[in-house]
Amino acid sequence: MEHSVTIQFLGASGTVTGSKYLIATSELNILIDCGMFQGLKELRQLNWENLPVNVEEIDFVILTHGHLDHVGYLPRLLKQGFNGKILGTAPTLAIAEVILRDSAKIHEEEAEKANKEKFTKHNPALPFYTVKDVEKTIKLFEVEMHSKWNKLNETISYRFQYNGHIIGATFIELDILGKRFVFSGDIGRRNDLLLEDPKKPEWADFLFIESTYGNKLHPQEDVETILSELIINTINENGNLIIPSFAVERLQTLMYLLWKLYKKNKIPNIPIFVDSPMGNNVLEIFRRFPKWHKLSDQEYNAMCEHINIIQNYKDTWRTIDDKRSKIIIAGSGMVTGGRVLTYLQQLIDEPTTTVLLVGYQAEGTRGRQLLDGAHEIHFYGKYYPVRAKIKSIESLSAHADQEDLINWMDGIKNIPENVFLIHGEPGALDAFKVKIKYTYNWNVTIPKLYDVVDLIV
Structure with a gap:
């Protein structure tokens, strides 16, 4: 007997942000990821709109990993009536809790600042969600083991499989009435400093695969040499090296790299x-x-002892006032908010400052503006001139490049009925579609935001 399964693309379709995919069956409705949109204003505005589905009828949210563009919409989902279970690996839910609490705090602080300093059209400016909203969300979290099949009902089961990218990250295999739906999440890279290589799916009737770097190969950069030279130049100029960083994985990788450079005598004790x-x-x-x-307890402890970890906002200002040359690693990775803005507010107009971008910079973010050579950036209601040197290291990205993505698919033993390309900007999606067709000759679809696809199983 044939059954219909409907997939609705509620985010990260034609763009890299806001991952949400609703699978509707006659028995259950499942949302894979629940991310908020970041970057371009027209995307961010979508966050404030209710989803064009009956949220109360969603039974489960299953999370691939804990990044904001995969979990950041969860509190809004609850406001729209969701009261099911939110499933993930233990590290994913731990990361999600940290990210949601931090995000709520920033939303509250920014709304308060906007109202106080009156640089908002909204009267009053409201936080996207509050810490109280996050507390309600966390109560719905339920940890599941990875590499083990879990039943949602008699005909639907799922499994988390290790995927690199960040701690706890997985791809999801979802079996519905004998057909396998594979959601890649964000795929990590081989030979990562901190994480094991991603596992690969062995079967996929319907594959939903990220395409962030679907049109690119990461450059073969000597990261240690680039970092060493930047640091030595910073010391010679008596300047500051500011590294906006994603808090999950990238920050820990940078800490590890800088500690190793010092241990190898490649940089002084800056x-x-x-x-x-x-x-x-x-x-x-x-x-x-x-x-x-991969970190041993000994390495972890030594790395943490080598680095000054700032605990409060007073220490942020003490660090800014510190006249020594220094390295500052601060959130956020795409310069969209967080502590890094406080440093840039004070130091981005100094020619002795270097800003090092170390990850993907989405369209519409301040990080992308800096990467593209902007002469000024706007935040806190003002424009700040950019006199700092802007550098980037692309090869530290936690996302698989085109070669890694093609390699990740090579374990699939069958021919998928359809491959859906998600989580990519238009150029990356188009190039990756051509590459898959050339390599595997599989059917490939590039869905648009809010597209609905009926699949027969």
């Missing part, structure tokens, strides 16, 4: 400050889940 409350909490998650990463 003060290194990590200013990311969220990043500090993620460090604790690394300590709690040692089987999910």
Whole structure:
């Protein structure tokens, strides 16, 4: 007997942000990921709109990993009537809790600042969600083991499989009435400093695969040499090296790299400050889940002891006032908010400052503007001139490039009925579609936002 399964693309379709995919069956409705949109204003405005589905009828949310563009919409989902279970691996739910709490705090602070300083059209400016909203969300979290099949009902089961990218990250295999739906989540890279290589799916009737770098190969950069030279130049100029960083994985990778450079005598003992409350909490998650990463306890402790971890906002200002050359790693990675803005507000107009971008910079973010050579950036209601040197290291990205993505698919033994390309900008999606057709000759579809596809199983 044939059954219909409907997939609705509620985010990260034609763009890299806001991952949400609703699978509707006659028995259950399942949302894979529940991310908020970031970047371009027209995308961010979508966050304030209710989803064009009956949210009360969603039974489960299953999370691939804990990044904001995969979990950041959860509190809004609850406001729209969701009261089911939110499923993920233990590190994913721990990361999600940290990220949601931090995000809510930032939303509250920014709304308060906007109202106080009156740089808003809204009267009053409201937070996207509050810490109280997050507390309600966390109560719905339910941890599941990875590499083990879990039943949702008699005909639907799922499994988390290790996927690199960040601690706790997985791809999801969802079996519905004998057909396998595979959601890649964000795929990590091979030979990562902190994480094991991603596992690969062996069967996929319907494959939903990220395409962030579907049109690119990561450059073969000597990261240690680039970092060493930047640091030595910073010291010679008596300047500051500011590294906006994603709090999850990238920050820990940078800490590890800088500690190793010092141990190898490739850099002097320059003060290194990590200013990311969220990043500090993620460090604790690394300590709690040692089987999910490569760091030994000894390496972890030595790395943390070598670096100054800022605990409060007073220390942020002490660090800014510190006249020594220094390295500052602060959130956020795409310069969309967080502590890094406080440093840039004070130091981006200094020619002796270097800003090092170390990850993907989505369209519409301040990070992308800096990467593209903007002469000024706008935040806190003002424009700030950019006199700092802007550098980037693309090869530190936690996303698989085109070669890694093609390699990740090569374990699939069958020919998928359809491959849906998600989580990519238009150029990356188009190039990746051509590459898949050339390599595997599989059917490939590029869905648009809010597209609905009926599949027969």
